[in-house]
Amino acid sequence: MLDRTKPVWDHEIAELLRSRLQDSTMSPKSFGRILDALMKAEDAEALRIAKQVVVAAKHASPQELKKPIQAALELVTRNPSEGWKVIWPVVQTNDDFAKHLFSHYAIDPFSADAVLFLDGLGANELAEWYIWLSEHTALADGDEPRRPSALGGFEMHHSNNGWYWLSTTILNRIILSGLPGSVEAVRRLDRIVPDHKLKPVVSITQEVAREKAWMPPSPSELIELVSGSSPGTIDGGIKKPRDLESETIPGTGKVDTKPTLAARLAEAEKVSDLKLRDMYVAVIRYQWYFAELRELKIATKKHQTPDLLKQRFPDFELWAILERADIADIIDGAFTPGRFSWSLIKRLNGLDGKDDRTLKNYRRALRAAGISV
Numbered sequence: 001m002l003d004r005t006k007p008v009w010d011h012e013i014a015e016l017l018r019s020r021l022q023d024s025t026m027s028p029k030s031f032g033r034i035l036d037a038l039m040k041a042e043d044a045e046a047l048r049i050a051k052q053v054v055v056a057a058k059h060a061s062p063q064e065l066k067k068p069i070q071a072a073l074e075l076v077t078r079n080p081s082e083g084w085k086v087i088w089p090v091v092q093t094n095d096d097f098a099k100h101l102f103s104h105y106a107i108d109p110f111s112a113d114a115v116l117f118l119d120g121l122g123a124n125e126l127a128e129w130y131i132w133l134s135e136h137t138a139l140a141d142g143d144e145p146r147r148p149s150a151l152g153g154f155e156m157h158h159s160n161n162g163w164y165w166l167s168t169t170i171l172n173r174i175i176l177s178g179l180p181g182s183v184e185a186v187r188r189l190d191r192i193v194p195d196h197k198l199k200p201v202v203s204i205t206q207e208v209a210r211e212k213a214w215m216p217p218s219p220s221e222l223i224e225l226v227s228g229s230s231p232g233t234i235d236g237g238i239k240k241p242r243d244l245e246s247e248t249i250p251g252t253g254k255v256d257t258k259p260t261l262a263a264r265l266a267e268a269e270k271v272s273d274l275k276l277r278d279m280y281v282a283v284i285r286y287q288w289y290f291a292e293l294r295e296l297k298i299a300t301k302k303h304q305t306p307d308l309l310k311q312r313f314p315d316f317e318l319w320a321i322l323e324r325a326d327i328a329d330i331i332d333g334a335f336t337p338g339r340f341s342w343s344l345i346k347r348l349n350g351l352d353g354k355d356d357r358t359l360k361n362y363r364r365a366l367r368a369a370g371i372s373v
Contacts, residue, residue, distance in 0.1 A: 018045050028066035035074050050075055051086050058093040065097055072101050077113065080120025088128065095136060102133070106162040109169040118173045123185040130170045134193045137163035171198075175205045178212025180346065183325070206329060210339040261288050261317045276369055278349070279362040283373045286345050286359065292316045293330075293337035300333040321348065 017034050026034075038046030050071040057068035068090075075083035091098040105114040118126065174185050186205045190198040264284045271277040292313070299312055306327050310319060321344060322330075329335050342359060345351070351358060366373045 018043070018049065022049070028070055031067050032070035032074070035071060039074050039078055047075075047078075054086050054090055057097050058090050060094060060097065062096045062100075065094075065100055068097060069101050069104075072097075073104060073113075076117050076120075080117050081122060081125065084121060084125050088125075091132065098132065098136070102129075102166070103162075106137075106166040109162075109166045114166075114169070118170065121173075123174055123177070123179040123181040126170050126174050126179075127185040127188055130167055130174070130189060131192055133163060133167045133170070134196065137167075171201075175201060176208055178209045180350065182209055187325075202325065203329070206325065207334075210336065210343045261285070264288070271371065273369070276366065276371065279366055280371060280373070282345050282349055282351075283359070283362050283366065285348070286341050287373075289318055289344055290337050290341040292318045293335070293340050296330055297333065297335070297337055300331060306331065318344075 017038055035046060035050060039050070053071040054068050054075065057065060060068060072083070072087045072090075075086055077083075087101065091101070105111070105117065108114065121129070171189075174182050174189075179185075183202060183205050186198055186202050189196065190202065261284070265281060268277055268280040268284055271280055295313065296309060296316075296318075299309060309330070310316075326340075326344075329340075346358075363373050
């Protein structure tokens, strides 16, 4: 019946369906179908009712969970990240609600519903889910999977294998997605569930994040790479006047001019368009860190400790933004300067756009505005 209402959908039909949602005698199955129809029509009142039903389940008994689970599934299907904000407080309070809801995904972690949900969550949300599973679904050694028990059309999943594969799928999503915050999420998991031995996974996650963030160098950067020229120079190694800072060389009276990141960033501050200014700053920093990382890449063949590198390059801007894990990667020498540099920019700016296009789009927009990059 509901699939026939779309061509004649109007306010009165929507109002009728909303009133049915609040009918306590309605079956969970009918409740779910009506809610689905309203949510597909982007009905704001239905969204409010769904959230209200889920929030009210914090202290509900197992017998009262049928409609809240239907509502929760609708919320996370329509908007996984926003839906998570509604269900997570209830998950933390009501174990029965959580296990019945998550059973929907544990039965088949590779289903379309599961993939849609996982793809819509951020690294921190996925980490919360993984931690919850590690604390609530472990079975004793030797436990055998049992037949699922039904609840409102959904099954309570008791199989150790199902929970295991759901946890594994969530962890793989964190590692392989390159999501902002994925590295910190894995570090957090390693701290909270140390028996899972995730420390080696941190380096894998870092490399994946850098690969996702990497952009090929521009033609000008390739020329710099081959010629050995440094940031703030143009063809032939001649320094750009706007990037120079003068200082007197002690004991000589001579003036030494050298480019500084601060000078370049000050130039970016003159751009009146705030969006273009942010792009300009990101590209400037990327180019600067790229050049410094390129030198560090070579230097690590001789300087094998952070102290030695800092003594060799005391004025590098990188030292102010690198985390301990970043320095460890540099010491290992197993990094690509371009990928590493852009991953730092993404972390500094909280960028979460498509990694393979963001830097290119920035450069294109700046050139279109007449800004040389």
